[in-house]
Amino acid sequence: MQYLVEPLRNYYLTKYPIETLFSFPITPYIQVCQFERGEFIFKEGSYPEYLYYLVEGKAKLYVTHENGKVSLINFLQAPTFMGEIELLNEERISKAIQTVTKVTCLAIPIHTCKEKLLTDATFLRQLCIFLSQKATTISAKYTENQVYPLINRLAAFILVSADHDFYKEKHTEVCEYLGVSYRHLLHVFAKLCEEGMIKKQSRGFMIVDRFRLQQLAK
Amino acid sequence: MQYLVEPLRNYYLTKYPIETLFSFPITPYIQVCQFERGEFIFKEGSYPEYLYYLVEGKAKLYVTHENGKVSLINFLQAPTFMGEIELLNEERISKAIQTVTKVTCLAIPIHTCKEKLLTDATFLRQLCIFLSQKATTISAKYTENQVYPLINRLAAFILVSADHDFYKEKHTEVCEYLGVSYRHLLHVFAKLCEEGMIKKQSRGFMIVDRFRLQQLAK
DNA sequence: AGAAAAATATGAGATATCTCATATTATTGT
DNA sequence: ACAATAATATGAGATATCTCATATTTTTCT
Structure with a gap:
């Protein structure tokens, strides 16, 4: 620093x-x-x-x-x-x-x-707003984690983090963020590929069926 | 009202x-x-x-x-x-x-x-303190939900909510709070009974092996 | 450029958790 | 007191997710 x-x-x-x-x-x-x-x-x-x-x-x-x-x-x-x-x-x-x-x-x-x-x-007012939004975001994330299986949450995550239909986040970070094991994350990526919603490329995944991905993400 | x-x-x-x-x-x-x-x-x-x-x-x-x-x-x-x-x-x-x-x-x-x-x-300062504690509590609860299986979290929950070693919360509320199905909650209660840590009574459970329960709760 | 570290990948087997169906018991409202 | 509602209970089968082991590839550091 x-x-x-x-x-x-x-x-x-x-x-x-x-x-x-x-x-x-x-x-x-x-x-x-x-x-x-x-x-x-x-x-x-x-x-x-x-x-x-x-x-x-x-x-x-x-x-x-x-x-x-x-x-x-x-x-x-x-x-x-x-x-x-x-x-x-x-x-x-x-x-x-x-x-x-x-x-x-x-x-x-x-x-x-x-x-x-x-x-x-x-300052305190700004901080209140900031804190309340933080609390809302975190609780939304975790209640979703709890209620939807990974395939739905991953579909949503791919959609928000892809740039020009190309997803390239690190698996090691994402599995911690989504609260699942690395192994399981890869299983589900494989499944989305099999189903033809995304396609593996050298350093990421291409979204090929945005519509079905959105349906999964709900 | x-x-x-x-x-x-x-x-x-x-x-x-x-x-x-x-x-x-x-x-x-x-x-x-x-x-x-x-x-x-x-x-x-x-x-x-x-x-x-x-x-x-x-x-x-x-x-x-x-x-x-x-x-x-x-x-x-x-x-x-x-x-x-x-x-x-x-x-x-x-x-x-x-x-x-x-x-x-x-x-x-x-x-x-x-x-x-x-x-x-x-007021804003009080609210900031309140909000920050709320955010901390919620995020602690959910990260634990994600990282420990129910048997550990349930052990912890029984310990904090029991009164004089007697637990009598409603299953219907608790399964929603702990983020699992009703069915699974009962499975795990049955398991804790089998293992002799708690004992079923007419309207609740008696803690009979606090030490092992605490170990599970970690 | 080469060694070390991090990230990716895949298989096999275990387990935690869910869904659905159904029965019984307790609680509540009138 | 009785009907309606909510809570408890249990079985059977499915699936979501985890652990561990191991190999390959990519990135980072020196």
Whole structure:
């Protein structure tokens, strides 16, 4: 991870104006930082020093269970806060965040800003909206996981993540996200191919029958 | 549902002081209302008129899927807000809330109070804390659902919900809460009995080997 | 460029969970 | 008190999903 200095710092602050989320001038407090692909933004167990606002790149939020299995709770994409739960509850970090691509964040130091933040109605309102949407998304995802078999959820996932009818996500990430074993994920991919809805290519799958895929996804 | 009048209204307002959650005097706006067991507090699809604060009783929050299955997302117990997500996002209600016992709520009319609420830092901060805890609870529940088979989760559930080593929850509710079929829930109860960890009684189960149950629950 | 690590692939067998059918018992409303 | 409704119970068979083992290919690091 590295902190950006001027003029780069200012470039990002201008490109992603964050002041509107606060009722006081936040810019002087903010550091702009970049994480390499694969770096950890938060590790389970520590206390966060910054509240981050992700502006570029993609990261994943996950938890490691006692039995060693990992659940990928969500992919995080701009714009999103990270570390807000710990800010509110003075807790240790219970979920790791690791970048998937190079990531740029605006970092608000908790030590110096906490009091200001927790009494700022503008910020708190934004945070409420953000948190409520997060809760809604997560609970929707998991109730669906529970009620539909993988073939339906995978059809839906292929549709939302394909770009120009071409799907190329990593199986290793997707099986954690959808909460199934790697093996089973491949079984179901094979089935969708057999049924002629998608077709395997060198580095991904081509959607060949969008209509039937949509029906499966419901 | 019925609204309580004085002196009962005042009795509840005194017993459950809610003013501390706001920076302005909220009491004049509040109605106290009671729902009978089994009544709906929210039905999917409508817009809420009140933000409720549950002070007595127990309710369940659930969602009905397109395939007709129902997921019980969470049991709601005092103290908790209901309808806060719709207040923040101006959305239709996407999750039904039905009471499990008789329920008493403090009801804040959205129509008259919305602006005041959404600019009140004290309230917003409380709501942020509430929402973040809700998000944490729900995501913990579902990631566990996904990673542990029912026998482990049921062991844990029996331990937390038993009273003096006696478990007497309704199977019909529990299978929805744990996200499995009724049939499968009973299979696993039978298994725990066979293994001698619990023992069936006329209207519930007695815990007879707490230690092994705890090991299963991990 | 070569070694190490990560991702992909596939088989075989086990098990967790579901669907549907049907019967009995308890609870609730009138 | 009785009818209606909800909850409990159990069997049989299907299927969704997991575990483990192992091989190949691709990507990353030095």
